[in-house]
Amino acid sequence: VEEALALAKVSASDIKVICYTKGPGMGGPLTVGCVVARVLSQLWRVPLVGVNHCVGHIEMGRIATQCPNPVVLYVSGGNSQVIAYSEQRYRIFGETIDIAVGNCLDRVARLLELSNDPAPGYNIEQLAKKGSVLLDLPYVVKGMDMSFSGLLSYVEALLQHPRFKGGPPKGTPAAERREKKRQNLTAPIQQDFGPADVCFSIQETIFAMLIEVTERAMAHCGINDVLIVGGVGCNERLQAMMRDMVRERNGRCFDMDERYCIDNGAMIAWAGMLQFSAGEFTPLRHATVTQRFRTDDVHVKWRS
CATH class of the missing domain: 3.30.420.40 (ATPase, nucleotide binding domain)
Known part of the structure; x- marks a missing residue:
């Protein structure tokens, strides 16, 4: 103090x-x-x-960006919500029905044994830039709500796929556990893929879900401005995808750096x-x- x-x-x-x-x-x-x-x-x-x-988070975003009345995408380790203001309340138009986006990304980073320094989500973002194979992952949007737990379970199973290159060295306990989990894999993947491809695919899938729900809220509220807040909002790929969508609606996308986003x-x-x-x-x-x-x-x- x-x-x-x-x-x-x-x-x-x-x-x-x-x-x-x-x-x-x-x-x-x-x-x-x-x-x-x-x-x-x-x-x-x-x-x-x-x-x-x-x-x-919302009020810091409004003052930092000078955006007076946006649709807010709030994404962090504990929350995933699409919000807009109405009649002295911040109304939730859509949210996760299970785990938060940041929680999902952090757990994928743990499965891939990525470092926690400076943050698991940041390391996923950097590794995703090296990915080129877009894997077919579960895309779950229910009305205005989203689900990420099934996606996480699917990715966990995907890391046991014979086509996955980047698992633990042979002969280690982790490799033995991986071999035991190779049963009942249903993903018909025809090419090799590695950790970078997993990071790339999970970002593209999750962020597309978030943008779909945000666009629906924009249409419902008649608001063309979007503000991204929360720790996951620092992700430059999410910001770029959101800007592309908002540009098509002749709107504006407001985002912040890590100083005020986290x-x-x-x-x-x-x-x-x-x-x-x-x-x-x-x-x-x-x-x-x-x-x-x-x-x-x-x-x-x-x-x-």
Whole structure:
């Protein structure tokens, strides 16, 4: 805290409100943040504002890109939603019915034994640039919603295919497990493929699903501007595919770099300030966290 104050060149007396992430997210990190916020609120005698993590992404995107009223594609490790504003709510027009996009990509990276440095999704993106074989993967869009768990299971089985080049060395325990899983493979693949082709194919398939649902939301809402937020939104291939679609609709695509696309404290501070300016604050007795806090649960009083 002292380091942050020094970096911002402010003192505790300059702080007028403490904003913290109320949810959604993992319980441990949320609780730590909430406890620190509660302590600072009492220590500095300033009010608290609990912020929805998803709304934080949206408001940071709006202020950073100066896009006033877009259809929002929010894609991260824990969330995948297509959102638009209506009547003081961020309405969810489509979302994943099982796992999030980022979760799916991270688990594929783990199956391919890619590094976590700097991030699994980033390493998939870089390896995909070397791929040339487009594999036929499950494409599951149900109305306005998407499913990724079946795709993940299919890719896991695909890595046991005899045509896959890039598995563990022969004689290792991992190779022996792979041999045992080669039964009942149904993918009729006629050419060899490797990890780069898997990364290329999964990006093309998943991103096409996301863009289809986003385009439907644009048509439904009559909005031609799209804003991409969340950690997966840093992916340059996703941004390029979205720009192609939006260009055909004579619209605009707004995206950000990793500074504001991934989770950051500035987005919580900014969204909290908007809430506070609209007269909202969180009494200490209600300053808790929840792992389930939907985007459309928030009353967006600061927008008319």
